[in-house]
Amino acid sequence: MRTAWLRAGVLLAVLAVGTVVALTVELPDVAAVRRWVAGAGAAGLVLLALAKGALLVGPVPRTALCVLLGVVLGFWTGLAVSLAGGMLGALAAFGLSRSLGRETAVRLAGPRLAAVDRAVAGRGFLAVLAGRLLPVVPFSVLSHAAGLSAVPFGSYAAATALGLLPATVLQVGVGASVPGLTAWAARAGSPVVLAVLSVAVGAVTGLVWRCRARTVAG
Helix, strand or coil: HHHHHHHHHHHHHHHHHHHHHHHCCCCCCCCHHHHHHHCCCCHHHHHHHHHHHCCCCCCCCCCHHHHHHHHHHHHHHHHHHHHHHHHHHHHHHHHHHHHHHHHHCCCCCCCHHHHHHHCCCCCHHHHHHHHCCCCCHHHHHHHHHHCCCCCHHHHHHHHHHHHHHHHHHHHHHHHHCCHHHHHHHHHHHHHHHHHHHHHHHHHHHHHHHHHHHHHHHH
């Protein structure tokens, strides 16, 4: 019992640190990141993917990071780094919650968590896929919630890989293709620009999926 609480404490500490980082650390200037990537080469791309994965363990908006990578790297390279970083973050958050928080969650939630486990036992893939496709579901929240539940790792990983693709294509595409976005980002400062873009892209994504759902239902 004491070990379970210790693990849960470690998980909470990791989430607390991630929250502090998300609230206090500003994203780097676009031009500075481009210069660094140009000098670092392939190793720089790997580090960017790892950095994005680490940030997504906490409550950092994935949309903002995808748009920034589109601005800095262009569409195809930005898409590859964004997808890799998204998967790394999703798997890391899932693994942390599954290994550090699952036992404590079972003890605390009891029958309630058991009911959730029964509901997702045979539909874990669809549940995670729906959560990844809906822009209103925070990325890290779903990752940690899946880790605390009984969703199988394989179903979670497959649904995440599939669910990340549509929104990532859209978000990286916005960063890579909107005319003048790079100059605008350089003038306004990346945190401000990315916050605005996060809201705009999220709204557009939600509208597209809502119209698609109505079309299918009709």
